[in-house]
Amino acid sequence: MKKFSKSIGFYLIIIAIGVLIANYFMPHQTAEELTYSQFIDMVEAGDIKEVTIVGENLIRGELPDDQSFQIDIPGTIEKVEGILRDNDVDIITRPEPEPPWWTGLFAYLLPTVILIGAWIFIMNKMQGGGNKMMSFGKSKARLHDNEKKKVTFDDVANYEEVKEELVEVVEFLKSPDKFNKLGAKIPKGVLLVGPPGTGKTLMARAVAGEAGVPFFIISGSDFVEMFVGVGASRVRDLFEQGKENAPCIIFIDELDAVGRQRGAGVGGGHDEREQTLNQLLVEMDGFEANEGIILMAATNRPDVLDPALLRPGRFDRQVIVDKPDYKGRKGILEIHLKGKPTEDDVDTGVLARRTPGFTGADMENLANEAAILAARRGKESIGMLEFDDAIDRVIAGPQKKSRVISDKEQDIVSYHETGHALLGELLEDADPTHKVTIIPRGRAGGFTINLPQEDKSFITKSELLDKVTMLLGGRVAEEVFLDDISTGAQNDLERSTKIIRNMITDYGMSENLGPLTLGQKQNEQVFLGRDISRSRNYSEDVAALIDKEARAMVDACYEQARTVLTENRDMVEDMVAALKEHETLNKDDIKEIIGKYKPGFYDDEEAKTDSLEGDE
CATH class of the missing domain: 1.20.58.760 (Peptidase M41)
Known part of the structure; x- marks a missing residue:
């Protein structure tokens, strides 16, 4: 925070100094401004004895009270000179002074300095401040904090087969000797596949809570940038972080953003995303072994992934996280009803039977919609009527009470x-x-x-x-x-x-x-x-x-x-x-x-x- 404040203060001071210098060298208007009518009247009255014509249109002089004046004559000045001579006013001519050469240079340099300072400030802010102005290639992975909101397998209903597969991964990390004695190798990658809303990311968070090892989270879209080579650099940096914190788990959400099949560009072009994918393939199973690093990923589009990602040695295991069955929906609903006051007539078994095809996200939304309806009706607990209306709302949309039909x-x-x-x-x-x-x-x-x-x-x-x-x-x-x-x-x-x-x-x-x-x-x-x-x-x-x-x-x-x-x-x-x-x-x-x-x-x-x- 201190570095960030200092950088802001530094650029603000530069801008302030520049403004002060420019203001110092700008001509200051201390003389009284007269209108053309006032000037002519004072000349004819004899109040002005001497004037100085600067350049072509500017007239300066002094009033009887020693107050300086100036007037910018519109149009040509010959007519005014005739009036001055007729009233015996002494005329002094002086060319308009030219400013020093360096003031013009300063006028060009000041905006340039301000723009460069603003650009450096914005880039520092985008890259996290400090000296990271050009650190595009650094990984954006976040280290999961188990203490803030710890999720375990107890918070995930159903999916016993999925849990069994993932518990094995956790055991590999916790007790590798037990498997090494039998010659078993730790799996390098676990791919969670399933429709949207089935709990793939939640399952990964549960693995993080159970493992007790560093858990890095990054989205597939975080690798892809407009600059060529940035994604590959971020992949390298990500695995470097993993090696420094091994044993650990790296989780890539929405893998299809970076793992789509290569060679599919128009004209067979080699784009930035393909370079990123190539680097990911090398890091997962290249010449150098990544001991103690397990890569987890989630996607709902396995059909578009590159075949090289799915071969053994990279994503060794593909775990299907499908829509829950009756028992799964019942268990998921019971988890989401924890902490919510419900009436005695609420039967989660009946609600589970009435929601075939619902995903875990749908069941969470159902519990939330029922709670909203109960609050809207001024109730202190959620009843079966609210759940019934919530199911209709989720399936068919909101009720149109104001619509009048013939x-x-x-x-x-x-x-x-x-x-x-x-x-x-x-x-x-x-x-x-x-x-x-x-x-x-x-x-x-x-x-x-x-x-x-x-x-x-x-x-x-x-x-x-x-x-x-x-x-x-x-x-x-x-x-x-x-x-x-x-x-x-x-x-x-x-x-x-x-x-x-x-x-x-x-x-x-x-x-x-x-x-x-x-x-x-x-x-x-x-x-x-x-x-x-x-x-x-x-x-x-x-x-x-x-x-x-x-x-x-x-x-x-x-x-x-x-x-x-x-x-x-x-x-x-x-x-x-x-x-x-x-x-x-x-x-x-x-x-x-x-x-x-x-x-x-x-x-x-x-x-x-x-x-x-x-x-x-």
């Missing part, structure tokens, strides 16, 4: 959502309906939430077809019960078409085209990395067959939706009336309506639910 639009939305909701319940392989509402949220006039009873790794053909049928149910309900269709089904049609085409071209689920993958995914070289595109490896005749098959499968699902809804007209009208009255129906309300027309419909489902809860 009776006709309410009919369209009610029948549309009823079609989705009933098909979700009545179709055997569709995901059951959890909630249906006609309250606008986000860009949706209403929405239906369908949740699977359990997490799935694979989806069958019958489940995909029932999903398409359920998506088309809103459009069918409008057509059957309102004798008209609206634009509300746009997203449903888009999703159903995508599912059907994937079934035909990717999954080989078409009876007419057979078990074939139609279209080939290929890696195209694009600027700074790779992208995935799909090329056609089939003829125009096959393309026509794909279109025909897709149309036939969609038509079959459409007709099935029409049949189910037509056969249950009274049930549809009953649910539409309930929706218009209450605006939102939960699972129990839907079960009550369906049970009125189909007694015993849910007996098998309740038995299955009881068995699942018993397994827990």
Whole structure:
């Protein structure tokens, strides 16, 4: 801080001295300024006896009270000279004095000195002050402080397999002799791979808390600069720091910022990022061994990384940090609810079942949104109602309470959502309906939430077809019960078409085209990395067959939706009336309506639910 203050003071003093010197040599205006009219009047009155004409337009002289005056004559001075002679005023002429040669030089040098001083000050500030003006090549890695906010594996729910892999890394660092006796070599790199929000960085922080060794953190973007060679220099400096503090862990977040595949630039150019990557590859597994340094990295784009990074000897281990399952979501939510007052009706198990596909970041956001809603409603604790509204907010967006809809639009939305909701319940392989509402949220006039009873790794053909049928149910309900269709089904049609085409071209689920993958995914070289595109490896005749098959499968699902809804007209009208009255129906309300027309419909489902809860 002292060096920083001194540097500021030094430059301020230089600027101040320069301003004072310039001010000293500037001409000082001590004489009284007269207007042209005043000057002429005083000449004609005889108050001025003698004047000095300096240069071409400036007149100086003295008044009767010995006060000096000066006046800058506008235009030519010949007319004024005539007036002066007519009034017997003595005229002295004097050329305008020229300033010393060095004052002009000083006028040019002062701005230059100020600009150079400002540039040095800015560069010092950017590089941390002191004598680091040209220290672009220094690493920006930060040493993690475990004492400030220590995170351990206890703070990370689920991911037991991931923890096991990383605990082994910690053990290597803590007790290397135990592994060396058996000839085991310490892994050089661990790559955490997974979608955004799954907790890759949190897992690295937990390793830092568990290891008890120096833990350096740096982002992949910190290596890349506009100056060629800076990134490579920073990589060298980073590993030098690591060697001085070995054993240690170096963590690079967002590795894809620096580790994208080489040779992908336009024209095959060799850019700064590629030099940085080359240096990283050499440091990880070059001629010199980096004993005691483990490199950890995180990315959600492993497909664009350079193959040389992923080979054994560099990133020896790739640990998948995927979206959590039911138990993981439950554990994550319980961690984020610590320290938050909750009501007795809050059941984390129920909330975990209602949030399939949520990541750890989503669960944290869910707990925070529920707390915000409770505070907004003036409550002292968070209830199940707040969590229910928070889930809707996360999935569909904020509620539009001020939006006024007409009776006709309410009919369209009610029948549309009823079609989705009933098909979700009545179709055997569709995901059951959890909630249906006609309250606008986000860009949706209403929405239906369908949740699977359990997490799935694979989806069958019958489940995909029932999903398409359920998506088309809103459009069918409008057509059957309102004798008209609206634009509300746009997203449903888009999703159903995508599912059907994937079934035909990717999954080989078409009876007419057979078990074939139609279209080939290929890696195209694009600027700074790779992208995935799909090329056609089939003829125009096959393309026509794909279109025909897709149309036939969609038509079959459409007709099935029409049949189910037509056969249950009274049930549809009953649910539409309930929706218009209450605006939102939960699972129990839907079960009550369906049970009125189909007694015993849910007996098998309740038995299955009881068995699942018993397994827990």
